Amino acid sequence: MANLRQVAQYGLNALLKAGAGKAQCVVTFTDKHEMNVELGEFSLLRTTFDTNIRLTAIKDNRRGSTSINKSDNESIDKAASDVLAIAAASAPDEAFDIAETQPPAEFTSGSDSPDLDTMYSSMKKLIHQVEDKYPKLVLMQAIIDFTRSRSCFVNSNNVDFVTNKGVYNCTFIFSSKDEDKVSSFNYTGFSLRDLEKDLLECGSLDILLKQSTEQIVTRPLEGKFVGDVIITPDCMNDMLYFISRALSDGPMISGTSIYKDKLGEQIASPMFTLHSRPVSDEICNGYFVTSDGYAVQNSTIIESGVLKTYLLSLYGSRKTGLDRAVNMGGAFVIDPGDTRFDDMIKSVKKGILLARFSGGYPSDNGDFSGVAKNSYLIEDGQIKYPISESMVSGNFVEMLKNIKGISRERIDYGFSILPWVQVSGITVSGK
Template sequence: MTQEEKYNLAKWAMQHALDSGADAASIVISESKSSTVDVREQKIDTLKEAIQSSLSVRLFVDQKYSAHRTNRLDKQELAHFIEQAIAGTKYLSPDPYRQLPDPALYYQGNGQELGTVDPSYDKVDPATKVKLAFDVEKEAFEKDERIISVSASYSDNTNSRLMVTSNGFEGETKNSSFSLSASVSVNGGDARPSEGWYERAIFFDQLKKSEIGSLALERALKKIGQEKIKSGKYDMLIENRAVSRLFYPLLSALDGYSIQQKNSFLIDQLGKKVASEKLSLVDDPLIPGGLGSKLFDGEGLAAKKRTVFDKGVLGTYFIDTYYARKLEMEPTTGDTSNLVFELGDKDLASMVKGMKKGILVTGFNGGNTNGSTGDFSYGIDGFLVENGEIIQPVSEMNISGNMKSLWMSLAELGNDPNPISSWQIPSMLFEGIDFSGS
């Protein structure tokens, strides 16, 4: 459908909902394309393409709320779908907190171009996609006698999301993404270590297309000989691509749902110091070419740059309209965008050189965090470091503690923000973390 056709259909569906008994409505029309190529042992394992279109409707009827979705976009079928949805909504329990956002908070249009979609997406032909996957696999295939298996993947997707609401919002977002990855497992005696590497970009021309398979192999071989070490307190340096596993519980504690459900260890902490002064970051949705850039969020609220932490002081929660009303707070947004950290001045190698005795963590295995208390336990993969040198690979070790004390122990950030994520997290060094053999 053209943009005009999508807007016409969305407005028709919205008006039909109002005419059929809804007090308010929000309509979203989504379109997406994707393709995937998986190769293994120099053969194509998966070759997939998909095109999808759907219409979603959020209905507000007599202080009752429901959400519905269909991929049948014929008007006659949609009319029946909407009427049935409204009839079903009337049987639900009232929820007076369910309302559309204040129109004054909506994105008003005419925003800057953020460069979130590759206009040449459809010009990448299937043969190129297959070749790229095989090229990545070839970088590792049969390059070492200890290799057990090598696999590689190419994937891409593009999507658009057009939304209209009965209280005045209109807007559309478009995104694209391309990725290449490799996974390698090797024979390490009793163990069979495996590792991977992944690259991602909004634009095909900016996607890194080499050294993916070779990096996956190199990382897997380095894990041969993993073993437990003596339990105790060690400094912990976490590679940038792995830090998100420990950062996610901290971010989840800022979510409106977690706060309202009393499942957050950061309730009533706005304006208070909850982490080391080394932790400063902003949520900036307006970065051109950012992987998380957007002009408005999933409700239509205008995207704004916000300080999340300033030298460890909590600056904002992530609260959508619904939970803002329940908590009697002002809505911010229910979604993150580009999380940009204040960086240090060392790369990962230099940070390793500066460690007297500690563990470089390159990945996590299982584990969880209690959202209410912040208590956590996670399995780790990594390397023992002594006097700035990597001594041996480490596995079958757990870290445990509390999120509040963990983030207070943050001692240093690297200058290497993760380039393949909207969470631009650098490598991080934490002091005095409890490690134990599993």
């Protein structure tokens, strides 16, 4: 395979030769080794190699970009010429820019090559463990992959970053079946540096597999009430998308973010602290360089309920006059609380344990509604039974303010570390 840095430098020079005032080139070589399991048996072994070359040019305050997956000089020359034509078509904007000079750096995480035998034996062991422990469980799809990427980011301000990353990723989709009764499917996943631990002990997998077998027989909720909801870490993973989006370029530039002008203000309960830690040791599937060419740092987004930073890119920063974020979000870590999960359940008079939210995208003002999947009714401090045909609705902005408890226990997904979060004031409706 062609030399990574040489290809990146060739791309950068091609852009400058084609007339770019400012230019950047990002080259990524990726190889993936993936084992697929369907219905509890291995079905597919997949090996893919790919190249991505992203070229960006700015000329006369006009910006264009293209990406190709060919690394020969002829393809890059053509792409560079195309980018200048694309840039010439753009509307001019003084906010278009590239990252300024930083010390060159090389970042490395994870292994260099997959341990295919251990991938196979780890997954095989999981299949046997599931058959023994949860005989009614249907492992609809299980995927383990090792993805290795090598990336080089260069720009005309002499930014020069190389990233080498290898990570194992696992995803699982499953349901449970007993004669003609079937549970809702559920899913989870995690990333790993190595395969030393049993897969069943990683992330929330064992908890969710056990719950799935309990959910073959469910009961619809009757009527409607406003109560507490305990959001599981898997569900929280999905819900953090709302915060992330509301703090990012699009809503901030358009001025429609619900968190506009809220920097330094209390936007969540003082119990709630949210970090983005893409370069910490505790996150194995993070990232090192932003898409606009800055070396990444960890950040605290919300500290004791106070908004500490937006997630603005260089462009977003220049459009809004606010600080550029030191990362692109993700790799979320929520600080643990001081409540044991069991005590959290005991504190609920009437509510639900929300394990999966299947709903429409939240509105820009934070309103949400959706189906409480794989979830349980909690009454008088006890988990009563799994529910179906039940919906939850509320407002995400209010929900963050109405946090009543955060669990001591957390789930480590490799790409995030999250606790159970108890909130009040959620409308729960059944048939």
